[in-house]
Amino acid sequence: MSFADDVRAELCAIPIKKPCCRRALTAGLLSCVRTCEGKQMTVRYKHEAVASLAMDLLARQYGKQPALAISGASGHRYYDLTFSSPACYKQYLRMREAGADVEEIVGFSCDACRGAFLRGAFLAAGTVNDPHKAFHLELLLPDGVDTAALIGFLSASGYPPRSVKRAGGVGLYYKDGGSVEDLIGMAGAQHTVFEIINSRIERDIRNNENRATNCVAKNIEKTISAATRQMEAINALMEAGKLDALPEALRVTALVRYRNPDATLDELVRLHEPPISKSGLNHRLKKLLEEAEEL
Ligand SMILES: [Zn+2]
The missing domain is CATH 3.10.28.10 (Homing endonucleases)
Known part of the structure; x- marks a missing residue:
């Protein structure tokens, strides 16, 4: 039937x-x-x-x-x-x-x-x-x-x-x-109504899950593309022999990033010794990108 x-x-x-x-x-x-x-x-x-x-x-x-x-x-x-x-x-x-x-x-x-x-x-x-x-x-x-x-x-x-x-x-x-x-x-047809309500709820849940998954995927993508750009910049600075000429703080951040290519910003913050704030880290990474661009 x-x-x-x-x-x-x-x-x-x-x-x-x-x-x-x-x-x-x-x-x-x-x-x-x-x-x-x-x-x-x-x-x-x-x-x-x-x-x-x-x-x-x-x-x-x-x-x-x-x-x-x-x-x-x-x-x-x-x-x-x-x-x-x-x-x-x-x-x-x-x-x-x-x-x-x-x-x-x-x-x-x-x-x-x-x-x-x-x-x-x-x-x-x-x-x-x-x-x-x-x-x-x-x-x-x-x-x-x-x-x-x-x-x-x-x-x-x-x-x-x-x-x-x-x-x-x-x-x-x-x-x-x-x-x-x-x-x-x-x-x-009350029985059918319950089935329709159930399937509408299932659909809502599925849509929300998809939305959440897409959101996570987008964030990961963003993190990866930023990290890739940073790695390229640091590589360029190394190859040009400019890394040693950078201020101590920038050099430390460059090395931490270089050794941890997959790390997120939060992880990079925790890998710094002495400690550093997230905005401080962001500032340094941005500076490294600028230094590389000048090459
Ligand atoms: Zn009637």
Whole structure:
């Protein structure tokens, strides 16, 4: 089972407590009615569990058992439900009107209705990636399905989707962990929400670790390149026979650095006898670079 299958199974198993939420869930499941000839509607599902939930809900909501036709090969089966109901047809037409307001058309009447509608729409057309791989939630609506009402619903819920043309339809999608987490939570898949939260935390930790490692690497690089320049300067001074002519303090520092090419500044400070401050050391190293430049 894919990750999205697990999410679908979780969503299908959520009990529906109120008639208003059942109405909203049913309307969501009808988000991708493919054809409507006369007053006969056909809606296609790709998953048996979803088709069976829709059959049950449509029968309860509109008092008629839809006809089921199964096509396709195993692994890519299609479950087409065909039914006719004047009330359902009326709702279908209103959903396609410009500026259709899902909340008003379906008649949301409790706090859970919005989530129930989203759950239906996700079951009908949605997919979600394993959050450990990538954050991606998408509703894929086949050609011929009016997307405006669904886009309006998602935007009014605070999550305007991005849309993309796909083979055979339009995808409404989200790629940020926050939206994916919120929408899955709103649809009611709490178990999946925990998985998304966990993977977001893991990602944050990994990013911070990478940042820290990069920072350490950069510091090491800086130290090495400074030490290399100092070693080159000291070598040049030695080869030119200028080292002995330098003041005692500079000569001591040059020799300490020469004998400890890998030492950090703090280590060089501790290697000086008599003791020296870090700024004093910096000053001397800078002076050595200048002396070498004059050669
Ligand atoms: Zn409700």
